[in-house]
Amino acid sequence: MTDQDLDFTIERLGECRFPSPMRKGRFAGDGERIMYHSRFDDMKPYLAAGAEPPALELAGPRERIFFDPATIACGIVTCGGLCPGINNVIRAVVLSLYHHYGVRRIYGFRYGYEGLVKRLGHNPLDLTPEVVERIGEMGGTILASSRGPQDPAEMVDNVEELGIGILFAIGGDGTLKGAGKIAGEAARRGRPISVIGIPKTIDNDISFIQTTFGFETAVAEAKLATYAANTEALGAKNGIGLVKLMGRDSGFIAAYTALVDSQVNYCLVPEVPFTLPGLLRSLEERLTARGHAVIVVAEGAGQELLAATGGRDASGNVKLGDIGTYLRDAIKEHFARSGREINLKYIDPSYIIRSQPANPHDSALCLLLGHNAVHAGMAGRTNMVVGFWNNQFTHVPIDLATRQRKKIDPDGWLWSSVLASTGQPRDIR
Amino acid sequence: MTDQDLDFTIERLGECRFPSPMRKGRFAGDGERIMYHSRFDDMKPYLAAGAEPPALELAGPRERIFFDPATIACGIVTCGGLCPGINNVIRAVVLSLYHHYGVRRIYGFRYGYEGLVKRLGHNPLDLTPEVVERIGEMGGTILASSRGPQDPAEMVDNVEELGIGILFAIGGDGTLKGAGKIAGEAARRGRPISVIGIPKTIDNDISFIQTTFGFETAVAEAKLATYAANTEALGAKNGIGLVKLMGRDSGFIAAYTALVDSQVNYCLVPEVPFTLPGLLRSLEERLTARGHAVIVVAEGAGQELLAATGGRDASGNVKLGDIGTYLRDAIKEHFARSGREINLKYIDPSYIIRSQPANPHDSALCLLLGHNAVHAGMAGRTNMVVGFWNNQFTHVPIDLATRQRKKIDPDGWLWSSVLASTGQPRDIR
């Protein structure tokens, strides 16, 4: 992303007239910001020019707030696929609204954006502290989810009718863009409705978020699968364990899994192309040398090897060809043709991974994301997501957060470390 | 099994001339036996007739042993698919031979029965206490495995050449039958070679073994998958979680998983037939009533619904049709036709389950199985497996143990409890 793209101004609904009811801890000053760059080389031009470097608004409770907690209602909606930690975020938002600010009407919309469309007849849940008390130990989402957009006008009609001041949308790229449209529709109507996104992407591929919630849990659970793949590979002649992991556009889960489990010998990600003959040749050499191999492939890797499927799912995502079964069949066929006995075991653990409860790391992250989302909404911010950058929580405009996916830099330290750990060729071709 | 089938006489190689070097604990008397029956109704006829009821020889160390530990070599082989605990059994056998009896030459044959055929060139490993010290924490088998039989004569040639007195074979039905053939060949040659089987079947389907090692671990790990299935089912409209579990001929894993995770609504096992229309009808009613469903299906269930595949795998097992993907597709198609939106997630966790390390329960069980296998071999028993019955370790002739699979009794308490827990119809048709 070029610096010209970086425009961090956060939209505000208006003046913050109410004193915050929070009495503990520290308030964030409105001018506090976190710098986008942390490498000195990136900072040099600004120093040379005496110019202000790009920086994000610091998140946190404000001394004065925009909404009157006594009268406001709030709503929460969860969209897209499951990810560890959604319930923790719901819980944190509800408890913060209730205990930190005194909000008493909190609606949980069911089945994603469908639940915001009155016509579809999904009645929202009343979210109280009792309802959410123990949900942090559960995977999934108590609100259930769906994919795909709905008409912003219909949704804002419902939001207005329910007297909702802040709408929290937990979801990925498409969900956040949808949230932006709701914010836009509300602005067009001149209604003081805050729309706050909490980025959910198990792939960890949202810009300005160093690690999204659920990602650490996903990597930890993925090790179950690579452990199994390695055990199977070691347990038979020319054993090959092949694991498909999540990662449509960005291979962070696959890459970190390779760092976590050093039994992984090949890590294939969308950002780094490879050829099938290159992979087969390297695999042959490895089987000759070591007698077994473990391969991790992100679902979005090697799409150029597959015939285009052409379609899109309900969320508007391009339907990917299945690189996992493609590689499984291609490897089996290759060695069958060459007359070499192999024992390939294929593992696709995606549903098991994404439905687990948040691990302790993600529990804490979700708590803080939820709290900061509430602080942002109460302080009248809108059309933004809660970010996490240089270990600080920040405010990021939705438009900016969704402009471009975060990806592995094939020339950066992460991929370099993956190559060092797996020992795989730099170019598999 | 009728009582006429029950012949518990254990083959012995000859007189036990050596005093046992074990100094601790209690020795089993040669006449000690464990009764096969534990229900009073089964005992009545014997009481009436004053006849001796069927009983199994008690396992355990004997005061006098057949082999001279100073001169004997021993061998271990692992065959068939992975199962939690194989390494624990290897470890227990090696440590017991080494520390309890003082045996110093222990061969670990590689790649199943292939490793016993000299011509195939797999050199055996030297198994020492150092080699096996920490393997109990590892899934899989350090000896690796293969499927299928080898020529008993070739194997006994090698066993003789290496000076092996006791051969321990860890494996399932086919492996144990193969072990019986090795014992037979050795007997034919008049060689005092003991062959001791340690039954390995994750399906828990071997007669005279109340629970095989790895079974408890498998059930515990299966919960990961049903947890995911339920979370996914709850997270979407008309969510259906479908989990395929191991269980070729016997549905014990599926049945116990249903008892462990009470979110399971349907448990389908090989022993209890069902029809597809019956399942679909019941599923429709459940979705209408509750909005989600979790189905667990054993891989051997509903085979009559599938076109016969006709083949057999290398172990000689009939190749099963894939009931998991069959049900997945049939359910999807049915609801697509009826125009009702469902969200079905299909999970096949088999490799993840079977490659895990033994849980604490199975660790202890494997230790005791391994110790008792060594005691049996040192005391000159052969052509037998170590059993576990009425919570006691026993000796069971291989022929008897493999004559008939253990299955769920559709009229017994286990299946009755599964029905009570899932709430599924007694007859799904």
Added chain:
Amino acid sequence: MTDQDLDFTIERLGECRFPSPMRKGRFAGDGERIMYHSRFDDMKPYLAAGAEPPALELAGPRERIFFDPATIACGIVTCGGLCPGINNVIRAVVLSLYHHYGVRRIYGFRYGYEGLVKRLGHNPLDLTPEVVERIGEMGGTILASSRGPQDPAEMVDNVEELGIGILFAIGGDGTLKGAGKIAGEAARRGRPISVIGIPKTIDNDISFIQTTFGFETAVAEAKLATYAANTEALGAKNGIGLVKLMGRDSGFIAAYTALVDSQVNYCLVPEVPFTLPGLLRSLEERLTARGHAVIVVAEGAGQELLAATGGRDASGNVKLGDIGTYLRDAIKEHFARSGREINLKYIDPSYIIRSQPANPHDSALCLLLGHNAVHAGMAGRTNMVVGFWNNQFTHVPIDLATRQRKKIDPDGWLWSSVLASTGQPRDIR
């Protein structure tokens, strides 16, 4: 226990006039019994005499029941210390009463027997399927607990007033004796009140129960502590890891933990005396030979080494001296005196162990115990506990179950296996 002591006759409240509403599965016949003995030697005298051997009534649903589910109320109480699985039992009892029989009024008494005394003012909870749905994933007891007896008359007054037909008491020795007194008081008054005990003892020390719920979980969790002890012992010069585990009168947890974790070098239990000089001498030898040691001691072991404390806790249990800190100090002092540097780490994991949720094994066990308790109560049994013997669920008179604790037989296979696994001296003196 001599056979003369064995009187398994179960008290019944009267004729079973109602047809069971359960439509699925198999009913237990009233004459079905499970034999107490499973060793052939124990059966011989009966065969010789043509006499009926002792046997326990088989548990399970009956075709005709005593209570009318439409009018009956039921109550549940939990007493004594925590144990993994209590909530699972509560859940199973409630769901079985509700779904299998149609009972609609179920009271959960708070804080043990205190909750049954109206005067003390603890209002009972209404236990519905919604309340108990997810409690199986939680450790502890949602009813909370207390120690010590209350006046049976006061309790029966309350039970009568609430219209309770069946009272389920989940607890250990003292609790079950208390339950017997309640049953006695009800009988004295001629009231048809069934009192069913569900034995809870993490120590696994109740007669006629092969394994109590929570025991497997406790052993599994105990491995966390022995793992830590061994890691610490290996991480320093002459490292000693000392772990105190539960086991007041019976050392089953310590013994099985030694089988599960073969890094344990000494297992000290109440059933097998040892002397301090003997232990110190053996420890010195081991440190010289191996440089580290791991000791597991049951809380009731070596009480003869401690000055009597003389008191009793609120449950009436003799207050034990603390063998853990005694050994810790004695070992440190001994080596300080002898001038040898050691590094001893003492670990007491009791609260962490006992408060964990039930593992999958215990979840299933608790489900079946709860179901069978309900079946027994509905069929008019009283003054009994649900037992588990030879892998079958049974009915055991409270008086018999509490007459004598189950203990490790120092001459039996379990202790023999512990000696074989730890390598510790048979006599530590």
Added chain:
Amino acid sequence: MTDQDLDFTIERLGECRFPSPMRKGRFAGDGERIMYHSRFDDMKPYLAAGAEPPALELAGPRERIFFDPATIACGIVTCGGLCPGINNVIRAVVLSLYHHYGVRRIYGFRYGYEGLVKRLGHNPLDLTPEVVERIGEMGGTILASSRGPQDPAEMVDNVEELGIGILFAIGGDGTLKGAGKIAGEAARRGRPISVIGIPKTIDNDISFIQTTFGFETAVAEAKLATYAANTEALGAKNGIGLVKLMGRDSGFIAAYTALVDSQVNYCLVPEVPFTLPGLLRSLEERLTARGHAVIVVAEGAGQELLAATGGRDASGNVKLGDIGTYLRDAIKEHFARSGREINLKYIDPSYIIRSQPANPHDSALCLLLGHNAVHAGMAGRTNMVVGFWNNQFTHVPIDLATRQRKKIDPDGWLWSSVLASTGQPRDIR
């Protein structure tokens, strides 16, 4: 720390004459740096003055290296208390030296700095890829450890004699200072010996390291204890669960545990003073309102409440009074005096926590720390530690890293979030 204190200049042994044998991935440029500050307010003065802001040298492989891998030997030593991940770091260092650079002589010194003193007779281990292959799954340290310093001259004598070019020291504050003295002694002698520290502190209290290895694992494991504390507190009348966690000078473990487990009601840390009467008063109110409470106390908290003990341990750390047992006794006594029944359970899980294996997050972190330590050493850096700052690995002078501990800022966002999550009073007095 004021900016004047920040001198990040890294010592180098001399010119890097050898080309790196690493062929994969990207090399770090020598001028690449990571800025120390990430808040815009901290950067303002530099922008105003056009001055260079403080920045740390970026870690990573260099294109040219100082040592000849063919001739160099390397050594590793581990000191101080256990921490999850030590073995992972050892493994990463050995594998990187061996595979990335081709170093073939790697010594593992036993028992901390004692192992570097030849006179004490602990022979070093030969660390090969085979030796370290699976140690990443083990807690503790295969090299064992000890506390306290040794004579730098004696240690450098030995290092010289063994031909060691790079010495890796894994340890905390005292260890790193000791490493600095070794580097100083080598420099005084004019020997080109690189000393690279890898900071090990479970307390996460080292400056310039955003998170030390083992910290995330510790927090995750600590949840076991708070889970138990909460379960016990809920299971009895006026139940209080009191957990002592690590944290001598800095309460990061306690604080993050409070964020992870929202059942924690009080978090007491060294950085925030409290009074006993204040705590007791608040506890009384909470018991009245909610009937139970969970308290987490860092071992270094409330030291001002305890009589000074005056001593220091072998590492030179001030011996702390035991705040855990102090609070336990004080709370029990207080309520006994006031006649209110409470049920307090005290849990000290330190050894269980610190001896666990690294979790997946820490496994990856240790891998990268180990690799970057090797890169730094091979490139001739010395007298430095590998840091982690703004999500980049860096080089930090030992002197700077050990000058001042990292602590919780009572006015910062972390403590503010802890107050928001626990609901505890801002001032407990």
